[in-house]
Amino acid sequence: MLIKFKSSYEKIAMGLLAYMPDEKNVKKLQQTIKKYEDDDRWQLYLWKEAEDIVGLVGVSLLENETYQLNHISVNPSFREEGIGKKMITCLKKIYKGNVVPSVQTTLFFVKCENEKGRE
Template identity: 40%
Template sequence: MLVKFRNSQNKMALGLLSLMLKEHDAKQLQQLMQLYEQNPDMEMYFWKEEEKYIGIIGIEVQEKEFIIKHLAVLPSFRGEGIGRAMVSEIQKKYSDLTMNATEETEAFVQSLY
């Protein structure tokens, strides 16, 4: 189930986002979190199963498109379709917009089609 990020879940989001970044630079992660918290066009959602947050997806919503900026799943849940489910739910939520990806998320998004 897709659940919208709240500021009180900052530490959980940091942990999941660190799985995607090549370097676990705390300063870089904090700047990324500030971007999501301060920019109204940036949205972040968790994937929750049985009271556990096991994935995260971050998007930027623009006039005619949304861009998948970040996507991560806990290693023990990879290969179970969680990433696909997150992308599918975001597509449903923003069905009137075109979906795009960043350089970091493009390979995964393309693998879904």
């Protein structure tokens, strides 16, 4: 289930964000977390599976109630279980389907859309 980011989850969120190719540097990770904490247009969610936080998604408000998927990450131990797809599905419910990918998330987003179309 998706849960909203709280500062008490900062280390977990930074660990998950570090799996993103553009988020390897500690300073960059700190800047990204700060953006989610300080800017109301940026929202970060964590995915909880049983008692473990195993995934993360982050969106930002663009315009016309459209949200951009900026970050998506799943702990490597939990990959290939459909968690990323579940996170995107939940985001689309929260934001009424108005979610578009960023350059960094496009490949995964399109893959999820294609798999959904085959179901």
